[in-house]
Amino acid sequence: MLQKDLNLAANQLLPLFNKAIVKYTKLIKASYEKEVEMQMAQEEKAKPAAAALLKASEKMSVKLDKELEEGKGT
Secondary structure (H helix, E strand, O other), X not given: OHHHHHOOOHHHHHHHHHHXXXXXXXXHHHHHHHHHHXXXXXXXXXXXXXXXXXXXXXXXXXXXXXXXXXXXXX
């Protein structure tokens, strides 16, 4: 029996169990928060690259439109 193995009174086991569950829950929560934080950081890093890609594609589109207009006259 757990009471004998730990040399504790029965009324002391529940608070110890509760304490262990609270620590475990905090650990899981911290792990989840760290994972979300890392994902958000990756998304923030990707924003400038996406903006640069969008800007480059807009420039390319303008150039293509210009070339198409120039080609119509010939």
